[in-house]
Amino acid sequence: MKSNFHFKNKKELGAVLRTYSLPTVETLIKTYNYLFSMTTEIYYFSGTGNSLYVAKELQKLIPEADLIPIAGVLKSDNIKTKGDNVGFVFPCHGLTIPIPVREFLKKVNVKSSDYFFAIATRGGTIFRGFPIIDKFLNKQGKSLNATFVINMSMNDPKLKSFTVPTKEESKDIEINVQQKLEVIKKTIIHQENYQDDISGVTFSRFGLFNYILERLIPFLVHRVAGKVKNYFYSDSKCTGCGICEKVCPSQKITMEDNKPLWQRNVDCYMCYACLNFCPTEAIQIYSKIYMKSYTPERGRYPHPYATADDIAGQKWFINFIV
Numbered sequence: 001m002k003s004n005f006h007f008k009n010k011k012e013l014g015a016v017l018r019t020y021s022l023p024t025v026e027t028l029i030k031t032y033n034y035l036f037s038m039t040t041e042i043y044y045f046s047g048t049g050n051s052l053y054v055a056k057e058l059q060k061l062i063p064e065a066d067l068i069p070i071a072g073v074l075k076s077d078n079i080k081t082k083g084d085n086v087g088f089v090f091p092c093h094g095l096t097i098p099i100p101v102r103e104f105l106k107k108v109n110v111k112s113s114d115y116f117f118a119i120a121t122r123g124g125t126i127f128r129g130f131p132i133i134d135k136f137l138n139k140q141g142k143s144l145n146a147t148f149v150i151n152m153s154m155n156d157p158k159l160k161s162f163t164v165p166t167k168e169e170s171k172d173i174e175i176n177v178q179q180k181l182e183v184i185k186k187t188i189i190h191q192e193n194y195q196d197d198i199s200g201v202t203f204s205r206f207g208l209f210n211y212i213l214e215r216l217i218p219f220l221v222h223r224v225a226g227k228v229k230n231y232f233y234s235d236s237k238c239t240g241c242g243i244c245e246k247v248c249p250s251q252k253i254t255m256e257d258n259k260p261l262w263q264r265n266v267d268c269y270m271c272y273a274c275l276n277f278c279p280t281e282a283i284q285i286y287s288k289i290y291m292k293s294y295t296p297e298r299g300r301y302p303h304p305y306a307t308a309d310d311i312a313g314q315k316w317f318i319n320f321i322v
């Protein structure tokens, strides 16, 4: 449907309506958005299903929303967003955005979109990744309008503090997620600005120590972590089922003689899908001198609704939109 009014975009119309302080401004915006079918693209990345769950639930709440897997479109050289609203949903990795999300932001052309939001799911630490996204968008004259963090289950069994959530804990998290999604939905539909509180658990009581770590860890995640050799191994519990190879979004794992091989020349996305979806818990992280790995003693965490097929599916997206 075409409009007779000449606004550059829907945001501009919203701004005009707000300028004149019309009493029914929200109703008019809502009606306009409804009539002219605002479209939303939700780009997501997920290792163990938390972010996938959030992305899928959000899609249900927003009219005309498409889900697009970042791992699937990443190999294309011509990625262009088309939605009026564009969102990025992903896990917090080492206080920042995951490696593939950063790679995606380096390539994606966002010039046709007006409104941008980002949702980081996390275990509970501070999240420092939103300015990085904003910086990439700024290069194309755009900026991040709304940012959200959602606390969910931790999926990192190398940590001493890791525990598998009980059913009750998972249920509580789901209730919180649904409440947060209501706020997110309203913000996006009205194209509002929103800045969530990014604070969270700190590493120690010493401010200077935190200051250093909060800058060092994101740096190491983006520059070093994906390239570390001999990070994972499979132990004697491996049955050769190939699930780890199937779920790996970076295609780092190949099966050789019925055992997974983490190829040295392929970067790891650090998503821990292989570790958490292995049905026999045979995948372990090597203990390093500076950090003991507790994977042999801990359980594993995939999101209760996520299957290995769901995670594997994100790398095979046929990209009609690029």
Ligand SMILES: Cc1cc2nc3c(=O)[nH]c(=O)nc-3n(C[C@H](O)[C@H](O)[C@H](O)COP(=O)(O)O)c2cc1C
Residues within 6 Å of the ligand: 045, 046, 047, 048, 049, 050, 051, 052, 090, 091, 092, 093, 094, 095, 096, 121, 122, 123, 124, 125, 126, 152, 153, 154, 155, 156, 270, 271, 272, 303
């Ligand atoms: C390598 C790695 C690093 C992580 N770093 C953090 C972190 O710094 N802070 C945090 O709160 N959670 C951290 N987490 C936990 C995840 O952000 C959290 O469990 C997330 O919801 C997982 O989402 P996914 O299931 O979509 O992959 C980390 C997880 C992994 C695998």
Ligand code: SF4
Residues within 6 Å of the ligand: 234, 237, 238, 239, 240, 241, 242, 243, 244, 245, 258, 259, 260, 277, 278, 279, 280, 281, 282, 283
């Ligand atoms: S998922 Fe586990 S059991 Fe299956 S091949 Fe990989 S390491 Fe072996």
Ligand code: SF4
Residues within 6 Å of the ligand: 047, 247, 248, 249, 250, 251, 252, 253, 262, 267, 268, 269, 270, 271, 272, 273, 274, 275
């Ligand atoms: S090797 Fe494991 S952690 Fe690395 S990208 Fe593949 S599935 Fe994710």
